[in-house]
Amino acid sequence: MPSLEQLGERAAIRSLVRVLEPAPGLGIGDDCAVLPWGSRYLLLTTDVLNAQTHFPEGTRPFEMGWHAVAVSLSDLAAMGGEPLGVVVAESLPRTTSHGFLRALTRGMNACARAFGTHIVGGDTKEAAAVSLAGTALGWVPRCELLTRRGARAGDLVAVTGRLGGAALGLRSIQHGLGLRPAEARWRRPTPRLREGRMLARSSLVTSCLDLSDGLSSGLHELCRWSKVGMAVDEARLPIFPALRRASLSSRERRALLLHGGQDYELLVTLRSKASSALHRLARQLRPTPLTVVGKVQVGGGPLVVRHGRAEALPDAGYEHFRG
């Protein structure tokens, strides 16, 4: 039987889902579990960050705590959810200092409070290495739930914020490039909860996910769930300012823009008919930009249009076990 290294994360998850007996609701695989609850859905999502694979050498414990909370809140945002609370299960070596634990907890608390919610519980256990499993609970009115499925040919493809900043920041931290704004972007990811709620209320969104593993990976996911294609215009992609200016080859810059992970922006498809409603929505979202970057097509997966020529966009985002 193959190892996870040979399977890769996505095939492993598909295999795992086949073993589970389906629950009432929308099934497994979207950003959150969706549990019917009267006129609302409860949303539940868990993410584990392991220091060895997720955090570069020298990451401060405050930032680790912030990440553990932000990543789960971002999953709520991707489904249009409002947070109710976050719990974090911490695995820590016994040599961990009390100061580390306090800074870690301050980071968790700061992120939760910055996005209108609380750390409501957790667990602390001994392990050989630091590992943080954050779980967020939220809710959304039934008629406002955003999912990965629902994009239709003719819809617009749009993205919040700017892309490539977190991946550039991580590279800067790892190689000591000193690119502070990009590093700050990596250090404190911003779950787009406010934006997710506004997108959900607009009734314009036909599908949505958060960009944790890069734009190309996100486009592939949306195409797969909705069984559509998408053509994205590279010139229209909202590039993170420091990435535009960074002294990189154009190939490197392009790789970070198209495939760099951990921006946690929302990638959405929007009904194209209502351009005045779309302008209103973009105004509401300010100061976060909402940029239309392409169109949904009948099929064939994601394409990127560059100097007027369309080419297939490979799914080159980060994948665990293959990494």
Next chain:
Amino acid sequence: MPSLEQLGERAAIRSLVRVLEPAPGLGIGDDCAVLPWGSRYLLLTTDVLNAQTHFPEGTRPFEMGWHAVAVSLSDLAAMGGEPLGVVVAESLPRTTSHGFLRALTRGMNACARAFGTHIVGGDTKEAAAVSLAGTALGWVPRCELLTRRGARAGDLVAVTGRLGGAALGLRSIQHGLGLRPAEARWRRPTPRLREGRMLARSSLVTSCLDLSDGLSSGLHELCRWSKVGMAVDEARLPIFPALRRASLSSRERRALLLHGGQDYELLVTLRSKASSALHRLARQLRPTPLTVVGKVQVGGGPLVVRHGRAEALPDAGYEHFRG
């Protein structure tokens, strides 16, 4: 600053709670986070199991999956909750086989289904060692919530099921003693969800927790939360049958009975006035026994009464980081 090894798990958690800003609800430290939601409370609880500290060599992946779910469901049971769903965040080495992942998932699924709920989502990430963070969501009517606080002098102390079986089973697995019923008890913990619901509905319970770290540790917790003492009659403790028969010194047997962890039975205090209601409750709980083992006293922590003499019961349950 001290390390977690010097602080111990409980002091570490107390320190961590002081850093967090309090959320609306009941505060942190009970078995679950309690979130007001109309006429109900939502209950959210997370527990992480690390293979190196939690599972002895040779534990089967099915059992690991079962444990990851059972432990969180047991926390719902301790508050009288009904489960809504479970998510599990898995950290796995890249050399993990596909067969291991499938068996792990089957164990998770089997435990959830055995207790009337589903695995509704999860996360799978790469790490150096196996770690499973299970999170259960549940609910309880507001008037039926069970908590650790509320025991009053004169209340009865009671426990579900039988004690010491899981700790004996773990010892049998570790030392190849071949005590199958005890091993089975360790391998597949039974969250007392049905019993928790019945206790909650009875209106007799004044405080409750689940015995994850042993009876002595549970008694200390209840005494601390309710600021009371408790006197437990050692002769009345419901000993796991195989523990009574095991060829152990009486000192070893007593240590497993009083301090052995992972039985996941419910320890409760009950209003003493209504003895007919208590008998009715005990009948409802069948085939799970409910045994009155002692009384709540004004103060002074837990005592154990043995051959007519009361002695202070040390808090000798398992504590992470000190282990």
